[in-house]
Amino acid sequence: MSVVRCACASRLQLGVVVRRFVLFDVDGTLVRAGEAGPASFDRAVASVLGVTVTERPHMAGKTDHLIVGEYLESLGVARTDQLMAALLDALADALAEADRSGELRAGGSVLPGVNDLLKCLADDDRVLVSLLTGNVVRNAKRKMDVFGLGAWFDFEVGAYGSDHHDRNCLVPVALGRLRDRRDVTLDGSDVWVIGDTPRDLACARAAGVRCLLVATGGYTFGELESLGADATMADLSDTDTVSKLLTGDL
Ligand SMILES: [Mg+2]
Incomplete structure (x- = not known):
């Protein structure tokens, strides 16, 4: 100390x-x-990759970085540092939008x-x-x-x-x-x-x-x-x- x-x-x-x-x-x-948390991952992946997400990884206890990597794996998309950075930025933007809309607070x-x-x-x-x-x-x-x-x-x-x-x-x-x-x-x-x-x-x-x-x-x-x-x-x-x-x- x-x-x-x-x-x-x-x-x-x-x-x-x-x-x-x-x-x-x-x-x-x-x-x-609430739903705004996992939904933000779906929206981030959709916005960066232009795909509709149909399957979510199990998220409890994992880092956002790890979860995003599992999305890419399930979609068969190669991971790059640039792509990961873009997805994590998009994830923060998606949660910010859920905050602005009131979805995060309400759920x-x-x-x-x-x-x-x-x-x-x-x-x-x-x-x-x-x-x-x-x-x-x-x-x-x-x-x-x-x-x-x-x-x-x-x-x-x-x-x-x-x-x-x-x-x-x-x-x-x-x-x-x-x-x-x-x-x-x-x-x-x-x-x-x-x-x-x-x-x-x-x-x-x-x-x-x-x-x-x-x-x-x-x-x-x-x-x-x-x-x-x-x-x-x-x-x-x-x-x-x-x-x-x-x-x-x-
Ligand atoms: Mg926890």
Whole structure:
């Protein structure tokens, strides 16, 4: 741990010692984006390639980069860096349009307990909260803003689907930003990944950090509990228990 010298997040004050770094997944953990989320992939592929999409890959826990690559594979289209960049840009544009039209807000929701938990964590300056998500950064921020959660996160130290196609490489990205942008270095036991799929657990394990799984996405409590994460919960609605779990020993 070390002293924060760059107070970029409004709630951080000069001299506050950060002791916990909490990284939330987005879809199925904080919010449900509804049909606008997967539909944005279909629209991005259709707009760039001029094809009608009839089959969607399974998306839970995957990075946007990986999902787009699976669309190309199913369509028999060769992947190039230029094409991937165009598709990911189109994906962000498609979600922006779903935001402008009201589709994203109307079809989505904040998951149980999320607002209260984020407020509780924000009240403790020793806890720094950001995102670790497969969403490209534009879409991660948009989803948080649309559902009124954007103020709770220090986005500059998060890791996103636009940073790497492999989710297992994202925790080191976030920890590198925490070190470089906030001058904070923590032990793995002081870092939590919170997510809703086996892929969230895998990325935490790959980096030697802790993981809380919540059964608010596409997996049942029983399916997640059997994976042996550090903790598994039905949802995040028990603010006291979850916050104590994340900030224990402070
Ligand atoms: Mg998720």
